Amino acid sequence: MTKISPFKHEYFLGYINQVLPQFVKVHFPSSVLLNGFTHFGKEFNGGLVGSFVVIEGDKYGFLGRITELSLPESERLSLNEKAFQTSDFHPTGKIEILLSFDLYNPFDVKKGLTAYPNIGAKVFVSSGELVQEYMSRFGVRNGEASREPTELGCLVSSPETKVKVNLQSIFGRHCAVVGTTGGGKSYTVSKLIESLIATDNKAILIDATGEYSNYANPDECLVSTLGIDSHFHYTNLSVSDLFVMFRPSGQVQQPLLLEAINSLKLVTILEREKSKFNLTTIEGSESVLYNFIGKNSESLSVEIKDGCLIKQGKPTNPFNRLCSMYSSELNDFNKTNFNIKNLTKQINNECFQIWGDKWDNSIDKKNQGNASSLILRIFQALSEPEFKKVFGFDNVERKDILQEIQNFINPENKPNLLRIAFDKVPYSFQIREIVANALGSSLLKLARIGTFNSKIDLRNKPLVLMIDEAHQFVNKSVKDEYFESTRLDAFDSIAKECRKHGLFLCIATQMPRDIPSGTLSQMGTFIVHRLINHNDKEAVSNACSSANKNTLDFLPILGEGEAILTGVDFPMPIIMKFDKPTIEPDSSTPKLN
Numbered sequence: 096m097t098k099i100s101p102f103k104h105e106y107f108l109g110y111i112n113q114v115l116p117q118f119v120k121v122h123f124p125s126s127v128l129l130n131g132f133t134h135f136g137k138e139f140n141g142g143l144v145g146s147f148v149v150i151e152g153d154k155y156g157f158l159g160r161i162t163e164l165s166l167p168e169s170e171r172l173s174l175n176e177k178a179f180q181t182s183d184f185h186p187t188g189k190i191e192i193l194l195s196f197d198l199y200n201p202f203d204v205k206k207g208l209t210a211y212p213n214i215g216a217k218v219f220v221s222s223g224e225l226v227q228e229y230m231s232r233f234g235v236r237n238g239e240a241s242r243e244p245t246e247l248g249c250l251v252s253s254p255e256t257k258v259k260v261n262l263q264s265i266f267g268r269h270c271a272v273v274g275t276t277g278g279g280k281s282y283t284v285s286k287l288i289e290s291l292i293a294t295d296n297k298a299i300l301i302d303a304t305g306e307y308s309n310y311a312n313p314d315e316c317l318v319s320t321l322g323i324d325s326h327f328h329y330t331n332l333s334v335s336d337l338f339v340m341f342r343p344s345g346q347v348q349q350p351l352l353l354e355a356i357n358s359l360k361l362v363t364i365l366e367r368e369k370s371k372f373n374l375t376t377i378e379g380s381e382s383v384l385y386n387f388i389g390k391n392s393e394s395l396s397v398e399i400k401d402g403c404l405i406k407q408g409k410p411t412n413p414f415n416r417l418c419s420m421y422s423s424e425l426n427d428f429n430k431t432n433f434n435i436k437n438l439t440k441q442i443n444n445e446c447f448q449i450w451g452d453k454w455d456n457s458i459d460k461k462n463q464g465n466a467s468s469l470i471l472r473i474f475q476a477l478s479e480p481e482f483k484k485v486f487g488f489d490n491v492e493r494k495d496i497l498q499e500i501q502n503f504i505n506p507e508n509k510p511n512l513l514r515i516a517f518d519k520v521p522y523s524f525q526i527r528e529i530v531a532n533a534l535g536s537s538l539l540k541l542a543r544i545g546t547f548n549s550k551i552d553l554r555n556k557p558l559v560l561m562i563d564e565a566h567q568f569v570n571k572s573v574k575d576e577y578f579e580s581t582r583l584d585a586f587d588s589i590a591k592e593c594r595k596h597g598l599f600l601c602i603a604t605q606m607p608r609d610i611p612s613g614t615l616s617q618m619g620t621f622i623v624h625r626l627i628n629h630n631d632k633e634a635v636s637n638a639c640s641s642a643n644k645n646t647l648d649f650l651p652i653l654g655e656g657e658a659i660l661t662g663v664d665f666p667m668p669i670i671m672k673f674d675k676p677t678i679e680p681d682s683s684t685p686k687l688n
Contacts, residue, residue, distance in 0.1 A: 101149045101156055106219040108142050111150065111212050112187070118162070119150070119190050119211070121218050126184040129164075145252040145649075145670065147221035148190060150212045155195045157212055158221060158229065158667065162648075163189035190218070191646070193667030194229075204229065204666050223256030233264045233665050245290045248673040251657055258671045262290060264664035266559050268619020269590055271610075272603040273635060278624030279656035281306055284563060284603050285676035292511050297504065297556050299538075301531060303564035305518030306680045313510070317503055320516040325494040326487030327530050329435050331537070334428040336529050339583065341473050347465040355441040357418070357425055358404040359433035364421050365399065389416055402437045406444050408456040435488060436477065439470050472524075481521040485530065497537055504546065506556045528583055531568040535560075535585030538598060542589070547597030557597035562586065565602035566609040590617035607634040620662030625653040646670070 108128050113120035123129060129142035142148075144164060150157040166174065170184050192211075196204050231244040244259035265287070272287075274280040285307065291298045292315055300307060310316040319325040332340075334356060343349045365372065365385050373386040375396075382400040389395045395413035398405040406414070418425055424432075446462040447454040476482050483489035496515065503513045515534070520527045538560060545551040547558045562568055569586045589600050591613075602618070604610060608630040615638040626632050627650075636647055646659055646668040653659070656675070661668035 101221065101225055102151050102217070102219050106222070108148060108218045108220055109188075111214055111216040111218065114211050114214065117191075119159070119192060121148075121188045121190055123186045123188065126186055129186065142186075142188065142220070143252070147226050147252070149219050149221045149225070150190070150192075151217045151219070152195075152198070152210065152212050154198060155210050156198050157192050158194050158196065158226070159190040159192045160667075161188050162191050204232070223250070223253050226250065226253075227256050227259060229667075230669060231259045231261070233260055245294065246674070247286060247290065248656075248671045251654075251670045251672050254672070258660070258669060260660075262294060262296065264662070265620050265622075266291075266599045266601060268594060268663050269599055269617055270601040270620040270622065270662075271607070271615065271618040271638075272601070272622045272624075273605070273607045273626065273631070274624025274658065275605055275627060275631075277655065278626075278653065279658070279673060280603055280605065280624050281563075281680040281682040282656060282676055283622055283624070283658060283673045284561065284601075285678060285680050286673050287601070288512060288561065289676050289678065291559060295511060296559065297506075297511050298513075298559040298561055299500070299503070300512065300514045300561045301534070301563060301568070302514050302516045302518070303527075303562075303567055305516055306563065306682055307514055308516070308681055309678050310512065310514050315510050316512040316514055317499070317510055318514050318516065319494065319496055319499050320519055321496065321530065322481060322484040322519040323493075323516075325496045325499060326485055327496050327533060329486035329488060330430055330432050331497055332431050332486075332529070332533055333536070334431060336533055337431060340476065340524050340526070340529050341469060343469050347462060348469040351442055351445050351462065351466050352469065354445045355438060356431065356433065358406075358445065359402075359435075359437055359441050360425055360431075361414075361417055361421065362399055362402060362404050362437075363433045364424060365397070365417070387413075389413070401440065402434055403441045403444055406447050406454045407458070408454060410453045411449060412452060435486075438477070439473050442466055442470055442473075476524050479521065479523065481519075482524070482526065485520055485526060496534070500534075500537070504541070504556075504558060506554050528568055531562075532583040532585045535568075535589060539585055539589055539593065542593045542596035542598040545596065549597065555597065557599060559599045559601055560589065561601040561603070563603050565604040566606045569602060569604075569610055569614055587611065587614045590614050594619075607631050607638075610634070612637065618662075619664065621659070623647075623650060623659045623661070624657070626650045 109121045109123040111119050112122040123142065142161060142164065144161055146161050148159050148161060150159060164186055165188070166184055166186050174184070192208060194204050195208055195210060244261050246257050246259045248258050250256045250258060272280055272283050288298060288300065288310070311318060321327060334353070337356070338349065338352070341352065343352045369385070375384040375386060376382070377384060377398070380400070382398050382405065384396045384398055386394065386396040389412070395416060397413045397417065398409065443463065446459050446466060448459050449455070480489070484491070487493060487495070500513065502508060517527055517531070520530060538558070541547070545555070547555055549555045549557065586600065589598060593600070602610065607615060608628070612634070615634060618638060621635060623635055626635065632647060632650060646661065649659065649670055657670070657672045659668050659670055
């Protein structure tokens, strides 16, 4: 263990003269003690606002940060340039207590403050090595093998003090990177990605805007651009996803859409199983009859024409019998295995009333009229070239993104980063939100069966799922024409239950107020860049208890690349400046003429 003495006479600053639950006050015997100095070739800031200090107690020592300096009223009135050069002043200061530690084992950090300094306790400037040593141990549990910490940047108050932390402390309980435009959020995400790659960890990046397109080296990053070189095949969508996309009303349209989907799924099954049926072509028609023997030895048949199931004037018994035979497949709402091109035609085929044991010969005009807006929405979606490209039914060969993910998560395969680019995915029909949510659902299923859990199989590797511009995807709601909303909550479920399964979520957003509080509260680590908006600061403050008011006061004045690093595994908030990543994101602003 590194031997670092936290209390040295050369570092003395003053004495505690007041103790309060949230902070302590210190009296400096001389203003000279606040000056910066050099000791054994190392520079110390002295007693500046933001500087770290240590306080010597009876049983415990305390690490704190100076948050306020002032002069007594009598001395402040006599302050002038001449007096400052010839007289001695006796400032006071306010110190935020960050953590406590055992005096005999300075790196045995106590969570929470079980004791406070006494009046008269000595205050010393903290050495950079001491703070650095604390930070490197954050997130390491007792009995765990010590991991090599990763260098991310330096302290704002002490640039020579490097911030080295364990990645487990950042990602182990999910992570949120937040900050306004221009604060350095994208550079921080890129630095975190580099750290994951360097430590042989796996990560998937959902790149909403193509900002991380510089990650193109095939040895380091596998790139999959949806709609260009890969697709999310529509058969991997759930029935719920289709409902969200096409927004059927709950009155008439939802039952019609569900019936049409079941009918088309049955058509797909019959075409696959046609060897089990006696097929008859109707003369002068493109219709094919699928003939089979029913349960009571009666002859039954269903008619299929142009890939659709015909119901007009047909008995219901054959259809019901087939639905019973293939119920397990038809009732699987996790997949939509049918020809989506025939969906609008099949909805029209569902607009027939049932009378007795057969469908009517005449179409129900009321049902057809109620379904017209749904049919139009589906027709418009299926006609869009981008829609066809993203969902893979435009007869162009592309990679299946789910298969790409399966290959990527194999621990034996390289590289360790998969960037899924969404910049070519259209915004219409909530396609971006639906596809991202469907990808999240797929990873959620894999996590639940232990794919990323090394406790189940030592060959398994945990996975970090990083979502840029997370406010576009996380827990979105889609409303139908009657303003009934449906939630897309795959990422919310990942945040709430997947930590123990080895799937970790890292979201990056400039608008934390748009992230649901339930999801934000599951983030164990926050990297907070400059925030100005009151609602954004409140969202972070409410979700992150360890970032107390004194620390959050620094948010509006943080410079580019500077951030507050805080979380469950960080006994104290760290105000740091992130190093520039080797691969910089393309986040430059176009220039005006």
